[in-house]
Amino acid sequence: xxxxxxxxxxxxSYNQDKELSMLLSSMKEFASGYDxxxxxxxSTNSNTISILxxxxxxxxxxxxxxxxxxxxxxxxxxxxxxxxxxxxxxKGYQYLFLVQDDMQFVRPLDRSILNEYxxxxxxxxxxxxxxxxxxxxxxxxxxxxxxxxxxxxxxDDRGSYADVGILDIKKxxxxxxxxxxxxxxxxxxxxxxxxxxxxxxxPIFMHLPYxxxxxxxxxxxxxxxxxxxxxxxxxxPLSKKEIKEMDGRDLSIVPYARDILTPKGLNLAxxxxxxxxxxxxxx
Numbered sequence: 167x168x169x170x171x172x173x174x175x176x177x178x179s180y181n182q183d184k185e186l187s188m189l190l191s192s193m194k195e196f197a198s199g200y201d202x203x204x205x206x207x208x209s210t211n212s213n214t215i216s217i218l219x220x221x222x223x224x225x226x227x228x229x230x231x232x233x234x235x236x237x238x239x240x241x242x243x244x245x246x247x248x249x250x251x252x253x254x255x256x257k258g259y260q261y262l263f264l265v266q267d268d269m270q271f272v273r274p275l276d277r278s279i280l281n282e283y284x285x286x287x288x289x290x291x292x293x294x295x296x297x298x299x300x301x302x303x304x305x306x307x308x309x310x311x312x313x314x315x316x317x318x319x320x321x322d323d324r325g326s327y328a329d330v331g332i333l334d335i336k337k338x339x340x341x342x343x344x345x346x347x348x349x350x351x352x353x354x355x356x357x358x359x360x361x362x363x364x365x366x367x368x369p370i371f372m373h374l375p376y377x378x379x380x381x382x383x384x385x386x387x388x389x390x391x392x393x394x395x396x397x398x399x400x401x402x403p404l405s406k407k408e409i410k411e412m413d414g415r416d417l418s419i420v421p422y423a424r425d426i427l428t429p430k431g432l433n434l435a436x437x438x439x440x441x442x443x444x445x446x447x448x449x
Contacts, residue, residue: 236383
């Protein structure tokens with residue numbers, strides 16, 4: 167059973183000052199009271215470091231890594247995930263919630279949510295991750311009537327692991343798990359031994375649209391739509407009415423982000439957000 171005492175939230179940060187600020191604000195509103203740590207991968211943006219230092223009351227510990235030349239596309243992300251995994255095990259947590267800095271909570275991480283997510287982990291020893299994101303239309307989604315949840319098709323290795331979501335680290339530790347150097351390698355490794363990732367009936371957070379993107383430590387500036395201002399768009403929190411409607415929907419209504427969440431600050435980009443391929447919106 168997931169509780170506030172056995173769940174550790176871990177944020178992975180790099181140079182995303184505006185997005186990070188929006189994430190932390192949403193956590194104060196919807197995920198307060200949980201133990202939280204942060205790994206910053208040597209941010210060169212002084213605003214990012216200031217935000218973290220000025221938010222020290224939110225964190226059990228901060229791991230602010232020294233600056234280095236990035237040789238990997240994702241920097242030290244997977245080293246940091248391994249470190250967070252080892253830290254959580256050492257401190258006696260059972261669940262580790264991986265959160266990226268370009269995300270936002272839109273509804274409370276409350277007792278009912280924890281109970282729902284616990285049922286997934288308890289249902290199958292092979293389920294090692296509950297990924298509480300709203301979904302994107304990037305591949306076939308399977309409706310699991312037995313679990314009252316969603317997943318990728320059985321032969322799709324994306325259904326085994328992602329760098330975002332809640333991990334049952336005791337299950338992983340029993341398998342002598344060690345994180346590999348890329349998300350792709352971790353997906354293949356987990357898939358090959360039959361591990362599973364589940365999307366819950368009730369998602370609670372999502373990647374922000376049009377984030378600032380870094381690869382090998384460098385900002386990717388090329389974007390064919392000058393009316394889109396990267397790193398400035400957030401979501402409106404779900405209202406009580408919207409939460410009630412969402413929780414009362416039929417399982418057949420898949421919780422796609424663009425169907426349910428309302429972005430703020432789109433301005434002239436609203437048509438692009440409505441009709442463009444989702445790969446161009448969330449990356």
